Amino acid sequence: MDINNSIVYQKADQFAIRVVKAYKYLAEEKKEYVLSKELLRSGTSIQxxxxxxxxxxxxxxxxxxxxxxxxxx
Structure with missing residues (x-):
């Protein structure tokens, strides 16, 4: 089974992309650095x-x- 065809992998990949976008928004627009770093760390650890x-x-x-x-x- 190819890992790229796995539904779990695809969902985790999509989630990680959304987490990175949320991190950028929180850090750049809202100037929230502590929460955004924790979100990035925990959200991308799933993938x-x-x-x-x-x-x-x-x-x-x-x-x-x-x-x-x-x-x-």
């Missing part, structure tokens, strides 16, 4: 978690396949 989890699953599956190929040959 990072999705990517990290997909990477862990991919690596685990690849290692398992290599292990099985080595011992079953």
């Amino acid at each position: 990072l978690s999705v990517i990290s989890n997909r990477l862990i699953v991919y690596i685990s599956t690849t290692k398992l396949n290599q292990f099985l190929a080595f011992y079953l040959e």
Whole structure:
């Protein structure tokens, strides 16, 4: 499964883009720096978690396949 076709990835990506836009608005227009930085940090961590989890699953599956190929040959 391609990660870019995952609905969860697409939703997290769209959310991260909206968070960055909200951060820019709060920081530039409203001069709210503390809240905007926390919003940016927590809002974009969702996308990072999705990517990290997909990477862990991919690596685990690849290692398992290599292990099985080595011992079953």
